[in-house]
Amino acid sequence: xxxxxxxxxxxxxxxFSGLTLGLLSLDQHxxxxxxxxxxxQAKKVYPIRKRGNLLLSTLLLGNVAVNSTLAIFxxxxxxxxxxxxxxxxxxxxxxxxxxxxVLARHALRIGAQSAWLVRLFIILFxxxxxxxxxxxxxxxxxxxxxxxxxxELMKIxxxxxxxxxxxxxxxxxxxxxxxxxxxxxxxHSIMTPADEVYALEVNSVLDxxxxxxxxxxxxxxIPVFKGTLDSMVGVLYSKDLINVDEDVLVKDVYRKxxxxxxxxxxxxxxxxxxxxxxxxxLAFVENRKHKLVGVVSLEDVIEEVLRLExxxxxxxxxxxxxxx
Numbered sequence: 001x002x003x004x005x006x007x008x009x010x011x012x013x014x015x016f017s018g019l020t021l022g023l024l025s026l027d028q029h030x031x032x033x034x035x036x037x038x039x040x041q042a043k044k045v046y047p048i049r050k051r052g053n054l055l056l057s058t059l060l061l062g063n064v065a066v067n068s069t070l071a072i073f074x075x076x077x078x079x080x081x082x083x084x085x086x087x088x089x090x091x092x093x094x095x096x097x098x099x100x101x102v103l104a105r106h107a108l109r110i111g112a113q114s115a116w117l118v119r120l121f122i123i124l125f126x127x128x129x130x131x132x133x134x135x136x137x138x139x140x141x142x143x144x145x146x147x148x149x150x151x152e153l154m155k156i157x158x159x160x161x162x163x164x165x166x167x168x169x170x171x172x173x174x175x176x177x178x179x180x181x182x183x184x185x186x187x188h189s190i191m192t193p194a195d196e197v198y199a200l201e202v203n204s205v206l207d208x209x210x211x212x213x214x215x216x217x218x219x220x221x222i223p224v225f226k227g228t229l230d231s232m233v234g235v236l237y238s239k240d241l242i243n244v245d246e247d248v249l250v251k252d253v254y255r256k257x258x259x260x261x262x263x264x265x266x267x268x269x270x271x272x273x274x275x276x277x278x279x280x281x282l283a284f285v286e287n288r289k290h291k292l293v294g295v296v297s298l299e300d301v302i303e304e305v306l307r308l309e310x311x312x313x314x315x316x317x318x319x320x321x322x323x324x
Contacts, residue, residue: 002073009070010094016063018099019118022107023049024056029145041112048118049111052143053136057129058122067091150180178307183269187262190304191285191294199223202233202251206244214238221282223295224254230292232284234259261286264293272301 028049034042048055071087103110111118122129148156154177160166161173168176198217202224204210214222222236236254244253260283262271275281281298303310 006070006073009066009073010090012066013063013070013091013095014099015114015117016059016066017096018103019111019114020056020059020063021100022103023059023111023118024052025104025107026111027146028052028143041108044112044115045108048115048122051133053140054122054129054133055118057132057136058118058125061125061129062121067095070095150184154180174307175305178305182301182304183267185268185304186264187266187268187271187285187296188264188293190268190300191264191296192300193294194229194292197223197229197295199225199229199232200236200250200254202226202249202254204250206241206248206250206253207246211241211244214241221297223282223284224250230290232259232261232292235280235282258282260284262296263288268301268304271296272298275301 023045026045026049028046031042031046031049035046067087070091074087074090157168157173157176157180160168161170198219200210200214200222203226220238222238223232224234224236225231226233234254234256235258236250240253240255258280260274260278260280262274262283262285264285264287271283275283275298283296284292285294285296287293299310
């Protein structure tokens with residue numbers, strides 16, 4: 001009977017020790033996210049985990065009480081020195097190392113299975129543990145959520161893509177990385193420089209030669225200027241040239257209200273929101289002196305998010321921007 005009690009106490013010691021490490025390693029905010037996604041195990045664990053200090057006090061009180069009782073019973077079986085070595089060895093191996101190693105790997109699953117038992121211990125030890133937990137709550141406050149920086153999130157996504165336990169694939173990793181980093185970039189890093197912009201003077205005549213030139217360039221949106229490139233006045237849409245009258249002027253066809261100007265130092269997320277709000281796909285980029293330094297398209301920003309160059313039917317080679 002004495003040996004049975006000792007074995008029971010060792011098992012209880014391991015249970016308290018393992019649950020202390022396992023349950024408290026579960027972030028309650030992460031459990032909330034899992035519950036929102038329908039995780040049944042998280043739903044069982046969260047009610048006992050949300051009161052972290054009460055849970056900690058309960059498990060530590062149970063662990064200390066069991067270990068103290070175990071030492072007493074071992075003292076009845078062997079001499080003091082032997083009992084001391086025996087208690088230390090048994091508690092270290094079976095009451096600490098083994099259960100903590102197991103619970104560290106399977107905390108959520110085992111925590112869900114033992115939630116009813118932990119709740120029972122909380123009720124039994126409540127008169128002692130509640131005052132301790134109340135004091136800790138008042139002095140330490142609520143648990144802070146685990147918040148990751150963008151670089152940490154990107155590293156986590158990278159690790160998930162590399163792990164065979166994750167369902168994050170390479171394409172998803174690329175898109176997530178682009179979405180997390182594009183707001184830190186500015187327009188000048190992705191724009192088409194002014195000296196490479198294909199544009200038309202507002203008084204140009206849309207004769208056969210110019211229409212052939214526009215067709216060969218392959219742009220869907222063409223900037224229109226008056227006099228110099230620094231005086232952009234609007235955008236000519238190539239689709240508006242369908243069935244256009246012969247020898248009509250550019251100024252009679254281009255869209256004057258489609259003139260969107262952004263700073264070369266604007267962040268890409270701000271420019272993306274501007275494109276969406278203004279319902280346009282092309283913007284003129286100016287420097288601080290209001291001089292044209294380039295153009296940027298919605299496609300340019302999306303390519304930065306996707307980290308992939310989008311080619312249409314008219315693009316001949318990587319790097320040619322036919323989305324203007």
